[in-house]
Amino acid sequence: MPIKMSRLNSIREVEHLREWLREQRKNITTTVMVCGGTGCRASRSQAVIDAIGDELSRQGLNPSVRLCVTGCHGFCEQGPVVIIEPGNIFYCHVSPDDAFEIVYQTVMNEEIIERLLYTDPVSGKKVRTESEIPFYQAQDRQILSQNRMVDPCSIEDYIVVGGYSALPKALNGMTPADVINEIKSSGLRGRGGGGFPAGRKWEECWEAPDNEKYVICNADEGDPGAYMDRCILEGNPHLVLEGMMIGAWAIAAQKGYIYVRNEYPLAVKHSLIAVEQARELGLLGENILGSSFSFDVDIARGGGAFVCGESTALMASIEGKVGEPRAKDVHTVVDGLYHKPTTLNNVETWANVPSIILNGSSWFASKGTQNSKGTKILALTGRIKNTGLVEIAMGTPIHDVVFNIGGGAVNGNLIKAVQTGGPSGGCLPVDKFDLAVDFDVLSEAGSMVGSGGMVVMDEETCMVDVAKYFLEFLQDESCGKCVPCRLGIDRMLEIITDITEGRGTPEQLDLLEELADTVAQTSLCGLGKTAPNPVLSTLRYFRSEYEVHINEKRCPAGVCKALITYQIDPDKCTGCGVCLKGCVYNAITGTKKQVHVIDTQLCEKCGICRSECKFDAIRVV
Amino acid sequence: MLQYVNVNIDGAIIRAIKGTSVLDTALEYGICIPHLCHVPYLTDIGACRLCIVEHVVNGRSTVTTSCTLKVEEGMVIKTNTDKIRKLRHNLAELLVAQAPNSRAIQDIALRCGVKEVRYPFRNDDCVLCGRCVRVCAEVWKACAIGFVGRGKDRHVDYPFGIRPDFCKQCESCIQLCPMTIPPCDGPMKPGEERLCGQCESQLILADEMVGSCVLCKLGEGFGCGRYT
Numbered sequence: 074m075p076i077k078m079s080r081l082n083s084i085r086e087v088e089h090l091r092e093w094l095r096e097q098r099k100n101i102t103t104t105v106m107v108c109g110g111t112g113c114r115a116s117r118s119q120a121v122i123d124a125i126g127d128e129l130s131r132q133g134l135n136p137s138v139r140l141c142v143t144g145c146h147g148f149c150e151q152g153p154v155v156i157i158e159p160g161n162i163f164y165c166h167v168s169p170d171d172a173f174e175i176v177y178q179t180v181m182n183e184e185i186i187e188r189l190l191y192t193d194p195v196s197g198k199k200v201r202t203e204s205e206i207p208f209y210q211a212q213d214r215q216i217l218s219q220n221r222m223v224d225p226c227s228i229e230d231y232i233v234v235g236g237y238s239a240l241p242k243a244l245n246g247m248t249p250a251d252v253i254n255e256i257k258s259s260g261l262r263g264r265g266g267g268g269f270p271a272g273r274k275w276e277e278c279w280e281a282p283d284n285e286k287y288v289i290c291n292a293d294e295g296d297p298g299a300y301m302d303r304c305i306l307e308g309n310p311h312l313v314l315e316g317m318m319i320g321a322w323a324i325a326a327q328k329g330y331i332y333v334r335n336e337y338p339l340a341v342k343h344s345l346i347a348v349e350q351a352r353e354l355g356l357l358g359e360n361i362l363g364s365s366f367s368f369d370v371d372i373a374r375g376g377g378a379f380v381c382g383e384s385t386a387l388m389a390s391i392e393g394k395v396g397e398p399r400a401k402d403v404h405t406v407v408d409g410l411y412h413k414p415t416t417l418n419n420v421e422t423w424a425n426v427p428s429i430i431l432n433g434s435s436w437f438a439s440k441g442t443q444n445s446k447g448t449k450i451l452a453l454t455g456r457i458k459n460t461g462l463v464e465i466a467m468g469t470p471i472h473d474v475v476f477n478i479g480g481g482a483v484n485g486n487l488i489k490a491v492q493t494g495g496p497s498g499g500c501l502p503v504d505k506f507d508l509a510v511d512f513d514v515l516s517e518a519g520s521m522v523g524s525g526g527m528v529v530m531d532e533e534t535c536m537v538d539v540a541k542y543f544l545e546f547l548q549d550e551s552c553g554k555c556v557p558c559r560l561g562i563d564r565m566l567e568i569i570t571d572i573t574e575g576r577g578t579p580e581q582l583d584l585l586e587e588l589a590d591t592v593a594q595t596s597l598c599g600l601g602k603t604a605p606n607p608v609l610s611t612l613r614y615f616r617s618e619y620e621v622h623i624n625e626k627r628c629p630a631g632v633c634k635a636l637i638t639y640q641i642d643p644d645k646c647t648g649c650g651v652c653l654k655g656c657v658y659n660a661i662t663g664t665k666k667q668v669h670v671i672d673t674q675l676c677e678k679c680g681i682c683r684s685e686c687k688f689d690a691i692r693v694v
Numbered sequence: 695m696l697q698y699v700n701v702n703i704d705g706a707i708i709r710a711i712k713g714t715s716v717l718d719t720a721l722e723y724g725i726c727i728p729h730l731c732h733v734p735y736l737t738d739i740g741a742c743r744l745c746i747v748e749h750v751v752n753g754r755s756t757v758t759t760s761c762t763l764k765v766e767e768g769m770v771i772k773t774n775t776d777k778i779r780k781l782r783h784n785l786a787e788l789l790v791a792q793a794p795n796s797r798a799i800q801d802i803a804l805r806c807g808v809k810e811v812r813y814p815f816r817n818d819d820c821v822l823c824g825r826c827v828r829v830c831a832e833v834w835k836a837c838a839i840g841f842v843g844r845g846k847d848r849h850v851d852y853p854f855g856i857r858p859d860f861c862k863q864c865e866s867c868i869q870l871c872p873m874t875i876p877p878c879d880g881p882m883k884p885g886e887e888r889l890c891g892q893c894e895s896q897l898i899l900a901d902e903m904v905g906s907c908v909l910c911k912l913g914e915g916f917g918c919g920r921y922t
Contacts, residue, residue, distance in 0.1 A: 400739075400740045402758060402763045402764065403764075548845060548846060549846075550844075550845065551845040551846075552845065553843070553847075553848030554739070554822075555740065555741050556741065556744075556788060557785060557788070559822070559845065559846070559848070560789070560791075561788060564788065564791075567813070580812075584812050588784065591781050591784040594781055595746055595781050597740055597741075597759075
């Protein structure tokens with residue numbers, strides 16, 4: 074579709090372009106949407122895209138059937154995912170070999186391919202359409218649902234589905250104060266982790282006396298297990314851009330940055346393309362849509378340091394300095410990037426802005442709880458059946474997320490805890506699952522919503538080991554500038570390592586608690602202040618596990634290697650010899666048809682024998 | 695013309711010069727706040743965190759470093775509450791466990807009431823206070839040394855480990871380094887580190903008068919408020 078897209082000089086021209094684009098697309102009878110998000114790409118969706126594309130051109134269907142490579146649909150576990158409209162037909166685990174069948178049967182003859190449909194693990198039935206899948210039904214997808222209709226590399230797609238309607242509305246009928254009031258009354262809070270009210274931030278920045286101001290989109294997402302910002306930026310970069318434009322108009326900023334880590338190549342590429350396209354249409358640049366508002370966005374690529382997600386470290390990094398935080402006694406809304414007032418928001422926060430302006434604050438505030446409004450995207454991972462990105466209304470109980478959307482535990486294990494908020498968050502035990510996903514409720518309970526990572530753990534997870542994992546992560550990622558974070562985390566890790574290796578003493582638990590409190594209170598930046606959360610929350614809810622490690626020198630979950638031994642159950646062992654062949658340390662001895670024995674001196678506890686044994690004869694004690 | 699603001703530090707209403715830090719103001723008026731990375735003529739970075747105080751705003755107190763906090767009209771600061779003393783004690787304990795071979799660090803530990811160290815000692819020769827890096831960059835504009843690495847690997851070094859020509863060997867870095875004076879008994883061998891204990895007579899004094907200054911000799915070379 075060779076369109077001559079030229080600069081838009083007024084708000085009416087946006088509407089004309091939208092009408093014209095919709096007119097152009099009337100001839101498209103069928104759209105095949107293939108997920109090109111990172112999760113599906115890892116399951117080779119690029120090959121599926123190529124195969125379907127080849128097949129469509131071979132059948133000569135090209136003008137009337139459109140192949141749309143979209144951003145993430147959220148159900149990453151079932152990838153690569155293909156959706157065919159009209160009909161909303163949902164195919165999962167599609168391989169390149171299925172391309173012919175999909176094109177010939179479903180696109181041309183409107184027949185369903187049963188084999189590729191999703192099977193509901195609860196009822197065992199095949200599900201035909203995307204909207205009938207329980208994983209999606211239990212969600213409230215406001216932002217993620219926009220991903221599925223839009224090719225992230227096409228500004229036309231975004232405009233066709235109604236994008237760039239909020240910006241003209243803000244520029245035309247609303248003053249900056251109106252925009253800020255709208256955001257304030259919507260109750261939108263920062264989605265990056267802190268949960269600071271976005272409207273208040275904007276207002277303080279607007280009030281700051283300076284002619285030069287900045288807006289920044291924080292896409293330096295580094296939590297283990299979280300990837301919602303990545304998927305928004307990869308899947309719908311114009312949504313984020315539009316949010317930033319509205320924010321810039323409200324606070325009178327002339328320049329914006331998207332700070333994205335270079336490890337997200339697709340997000341970098343798509344946001345670069347989006348900025349270029351917006352510039353071509355005059356949505357970025359001088360006198361946007363004929364108004365007096367001028368604004369431009371640049372992409373700043375980060376080196377992938379976790380600490381650069383902290384606002385002051387991020388700004389230092391954009392300035393070209395070492396990404397280290399500084400004291401924030403004067404807030405960044407007054408003294409931010411290049412010592413100018415700066416509004417920094419997370420990707421998801423910016424993505425929420427256009428719909429608030431378009432639909433009004435009361436629409437947004439109708440979802441959620443008293444103090445946490447709207448929806449939140451969670452990255453649901455861990456030992457559950459359905460993993461992926463889920464979007465829920467704030468206030469949904471954790472129980473619903475884990476069991477209704479996540480589908481419960483794999484292998485019939487018991488779910489023990491859920492870790493929310495990444496390394497800054499904490500672990501909540503199963504009896505706290507009735508708590509709502511809400512900024513205040515979760516921080517009250519010792520965890521946090523954070524950026525929205527949600528890792529589900531079952532009985533085979535050792536909570537001391539979990540705390541150790543997060544401490545190791547934080548020790549690697551701490552910038553090392555201040556004493557409590559650098560030395561405090563190091564010492565906490567030292568103590569926890571002692572505990573997991575059987576050298577722990579009861580006094581160390583008190584010391585650990587005291588030290589965690591000191592680090593939380595005295596650290597320079599948010600990373601250090603929240604670093605002890607994994608330790609404090611596991612100590613609060615799973616103290617007994619720590620005590621078992623210390624007093625009985627035993628790891629109940631069978632994870633901490635120094636405290637476990639592998640044994641062969643003589644009653645179950647048939648002497649098949651599979652474990653003997655599998656053992657790389659030659660620690661297993663025994664003759665055929667006789668009970669085998671593990672030499673604990675030689676055993677390195679790698680667990681290969683246990684996974685190889687078909688008779689469940691190998692126990693961890 | 696200098697502008698003044700009134701601040702309340704530990705109940706005393708102090709007329710402070712606008713634009714100065716809470717730490718400078720307190721030291722000038724003889725309120726001792728332990729500090730390590732602060733040097734009067736260098737920018738403050740808040741790295742050692744020893745100078746933490748409670749800043750009370752609308753009845754809610756936040757813990758923050760006084761070196762990076764600028765005085766403001768009507769500000770209420772508490773430098774010596776139980777909470778602050780305990781946190782400071784824990785920070786000093788972390789420092790002395792890391793680098794016991796410095797009289798300055800030993801003295802800070804003493805002043806912050808550390809009597810026992812609950813962590814295994816390490817024999818590091820740098821606490822990354824950044825005095826040397828800042829004096830090189832800010833006073834001599836040389837930037838011949840800087841921080842290299844992140845987190846655990848952070849250390850002070852020349853660019854790429856080689857002394858550059860623009861290092862004039864002025865030795866300002868050495869003069870400001872808190873690690874240069876060993877404890878009275880001489881350097882401790884690895885594995886034999888301990889709390890120095892030479893200042894025990896002073897420790898008793900510190901015990902009786904909670905939070906009081908023990909008038910250590912080291913304060914003199916250390917920019918302590920009592921000596922400036």
